[in-house]
Amino acid sequence: MSDIRNVSFLLCLLAVVPFATAADKVSRDKIKGLDEQVQDIKTDVLAISTELLQLEETLIYPSNTQVSLFVSVVPDHDVRLDSMDVIIDGEEVMHHVYTHKELEALKSGGVQRIYTGNVRSGKHKLEIVLAGLTGGNDEYRETASYTFTKDEGPSLVEISLFGADNNINFKDR
Amino acid sequence: MACRFIALLGLFVASATGVADSSSTNAPRDLFLGESFYYAEQGLYFDAISRLDAELQQYHRVDERQLDPLHIHANYAEFSVGDFELSYRMHRKAGRAIQAVLEGNVSQDIRNEAAYRLARIYYEKGEKVSALHTIDRIEGEVPAHIRHDERLLRAQIYTVNGRFTEAVDILEKLEKVDGYEGFAGYNLGVALILQGEEDKGLAQLDKAGQIKVDDDDEPALAIRDKANLTLGYRLLKNEKAGSAAQYLDRVRLEGPFSNKALLGAGWSNVARQKFDRALVPWSILFKRNSTNKAVQESLLGVPYAYANLELHGRAAVLYGSALDAFGAELGRLKDSVASIRSGNFLKVMVREEIKLDSNWLIRLRELPETPETYYLMDLMASNDFQALLKNYLDLEDMRQRLVAWQGHLDAYEDMIALRRNYYEPLLPGIDERFRVLDSKIRLRMEQRQSLDDRLQRLLVAPRPELLATADERMAQESLDSIAANYAGSDSASAVEARRRIARLRGVLAWNIHTDYDRRLTEAFEHLRELDDDVARLESIYASYVRTRQAATQSYQGYENRISLSRNNIRQASLKVDRLMNGVGHMLETMAIKELEQRQRRLEQYRVQARFAMAESYDRAVKAQQSQAHDSGGEEESSP
Known part of the structure; x- marks a missing residue:
């Protein structure tokens, strides 16, 4: 039984000192070899993903018709955003319901590309409808609109939420 | 991570533009860089890397990079790709991640944070030398939010590399930091023991085992338990069972180390021949879940204590119960091995709901269809x-x-075929009509240019007759024609007619010359109006050309790209499948090995229990016989 006690102590130590004993050497080398191969394949698959993103952009959203809408938020605000509707020229093109992780990512400074689509050259009306709860748990709903002009290059519009002046601000980028 | 994105972009902008104010709020942000942080912040590193990679590739392709908004943050973007790769556990020495971390053109504190995370990955993957080299690359100020964690990790890396003195030095200081008393104290005790300073190490573990901790601070409570458990077992090993008991008793009755502590407490009493006291912790342990190793050992320990207390009948019955429990467990283990071999284990591991739950490891125990996870x-x-x-x-x-x-590629190919089928019959006709229109447009443009040239010349050398109206020109022609009729005639009517013609010519000339400035201005105004129409025409022309190009580009030039991508996907799929088999097989092998070890241990326990039960029955029977004999003798001797 004393062997068991020794093993228990070693297990306690191993939790702090997670490096190989001689007996584990072979399998650890195997694990390391597999790990390196996994890293290699990650590089390959990432390269494919990048290529496909570019292919998708040129094939489905060519620059002469492409419009992309990006959402950013000011970190310190007391609105709990539930959803955003995006309406272009009177047609709802996106209804996005936010997860907790997405909201945290936005609060941390991430920028969400909420919509990418195609429009003709010229002026277009963009409407945004926000829904959520205020800090006091009251229902929150706000709408704002903006006209953007589509020309030959890709149109990028940033929608910044909860700024000092307005809750919904638009900016051509 | 993205908070750092906001906070540090200002610094990058300031350094890139030489602006002294590093406030980030007004700094221009690159939307695509921000988008990659949006994914990274959610732990979606694959998406973060591939999107930022795509953006960087595009940035490197453009001729005038200063026009791309990314140029302000290009350094940071390059660094971030490497940084995300680290988080995605891609840390190959030759990779970008290492270069980004150790040689990136970023400020030292960002580099230090990335180096810290890289070192932690190496440490967790058991690459102790790489972990050491990486942590030693950290220089100067370490960001405040990881400063103490970096010290703890550094000490752990020094410990596993045998640099105990340096580890001890760090841990002694860290132990005084609020919130790190337990972790630093425990690691300090272990480092001292490994360094050969047994007494100091044990005293340190004793100290770490008594730190004051809030009742809801589970990690701190657990490390305090661990310090006491380690100390208790170390003393048991050193045959100081009497001292060990007090430390094992400090471990909470409910916690990750409670079963081992109860088992050790029992053995410490057994070592001192206090079998009745050994039964106290073991009786608690004995009733717990029988899949636990410590509980299984107590199934043998309790009857062992009863046997030593001369309660052989009770011991025999409990050995019998232990045999039943071991048999049942062996049956479950066999089922578990079969379940793993049939692939259930790996199926459970990739279940989506498991990945969504941060407590997934614990939840696995609750899945009825996966008995193996229980063990x-x-x-x-x-x-x-x-x-x-x-x-x-x-x-x-x-x-x-x-x-x-x-x-997706299949859909792209369908889309391209549809576009080709639509455009190819249409385009020749459209091109023909365009060619006709194009030649007309060129002609009109030449005419416009000619008018412009003439008007410009009029500014330098005025020629009013050129601005005569159509009516005036017709009147001139009429007068010329009438004058021709009277040419060569000296009749009175002819003389009168020539006089009148001359007067009318004078009126015309007067009008043309006096109205010249207004007419010239008007002509320029008309030219400007024409220019507006020409500009509109050029815009429509350019738009048509772009649309025409887009029509061709919507279905031409994709074959090779799609074919190459398809081939790459096929190759990658083969590799991924092969690696999944390899990694999956290794996971299954590790799991089966663990279960087989348990099986062997239980088989040994079963053999021990059988012998011990037989012996206990013998002793119980003998005791009964002896008791019967003693009571018979007493009866015989009684009057």
């Missing part, structure tokens, strides 16, 4: 297993992406 908690918590499992999950994620991409 593998210790194994699954180990670094080796975790590293393999994360790789397996990453591979599964890639496999799913590759399958989806194959479908």
Whole structure:
């Protein structure tokens, strides 16, 4: 039984000192070899993903018709955003319901590309409808609109939420 | 991570533009860089890397990079790709991640944070030398939010590399930091023991085992328990069972180390021949879940104590119960091994709801269809297993992406075929009409240019007759024609007619010359109006040319790209499948090995229990016989 006690102590130590004993050497080398191969394949698959993103952009959203809408938020605000509707020229093109992780990512400074689509050259009306709860748990709903002009290059519009002046601000980028 | 994005962009902008104010709020942000942080912040590193990579490739392709908004943050973007790769556990020495971390053109504190994370990955993956080299690359100020964690990790890395003195030095200081007393104290005790300073190490573990901790601070409570458990078992090993008991008794009755502590407390009493006292912790342990190793050992320990207390009948019955429990457990273990061999274990590991739950390891125990997970908690918590499992999950994620991409390429090809079928019959006719229109447009443009040239010349050398109106020109022609009729005639009517013609010519000339400035101004105004129409025409022309190009580009030039991508996807899928088999097999092998070890241990316990039960029955029978004999003798001797 004393062997068991020794093993228990070693297990306690191993939790702090997670490096190989001689007996584990072979399998650890195997694990390391597999790990390196996994890293290699990650590089390959990432390269494919990048290529496909570019292919998708040129094939489905060519620059002469492409419009992309990006959402950013000011970190310190007391609105709990539930959803955003995006309406272009009177047609709802996106209804996005936010997860907790997405909201945290936005609060941390991430920028969400909420919509990418195609429009003709010229002026277009963009409407945004926000829904959520205020800090006091009251229902929150706000709408704002903006006209953007589509020309030959890709149109990028940033929608910044909860700024000092307005809750919904638009900016051509 | 993205908070750092906001906070540090200002610094990058300031350094890039030489602006002294590093406030980030007004700094221009690159939307695509921000988008990659949006994914990274959610732990979606694959998406973060591939999107930022795509953006960087585009940035490197453009001629005038200063026009791309990314140029302000280009350094930071390059660094971030490497940084995300680290988080995605891509840390190959030759990779960008290492270069980004150790040689990136970023400020030292960002580099230090990335180096810290890289060192932690190496440490967790068991690459102790690489971990040491990486942590030693940290220079100067370490960001405040990881400063103490970096010290703790550094000490752990020094410990596993045998640099105990440096580890001890760090841990002694860290132990005084609020919130790190337990972790630093425990690691300090272990480092001292490994350094050969047994007494100091044990005293340190004693100290770490008594730190004051809030009741809801589970990690601190657990490390305090661990210090007491380690100390108790160390003393048991050193045959100081009397001292060990007090430390093992300090471990909470409910906690991750309680079973081992109860088992050790029992053995410390047994070592001192206090079998009745050994029964106190073991009786608690004995009733717990029989899959636990310590509980299984107590199933033998309790009857062993009863036997030593001369209660052989009770001991025999309990050995019998232990045999039943071991038999049942062996049956479950056999089922578990079969379940793993049939692939259930790996199927459970990739279940989506498991990945969504941060407490997934614990939840696995609750899944009725996976008995094996019940036995593998210790194994699954180990670094080796975790590293393999994360790789397996990453591979599964890639496999799913590759399958989806194959479908996307099929859809792209359909889309291209539809576009080709639509455009190819239309375009020749459109091109022909365009050629006709184009030649007309060129002609009109030449005419416009001619008018412009003439008007410009009029500014330098005025020629009013050129601005005569159509009526005036016709009147002139009429006068010329009438004058021709009277040419050569000296009749009175002819003389009168010539006089009148001359007067009318004078009126015309007067009008043309006096109205010249107004007419010239008007002509320029008309030219400007024409220019507006020409500009509109040029815009429509350019728009048509772009649309025409887009029509061709919408279906031409994709064949090679799609074919290459399809081939790459096929190759990658084969590799992913092969690696999933390899990693999956290793996970299964580790799990089966763990279960087989348990089986062997239980087989040994069963053999021990059989012998002990037989012996206890013998002794119980003998005791009964002896008691009967003694009571018979007494009866015989009684009057």
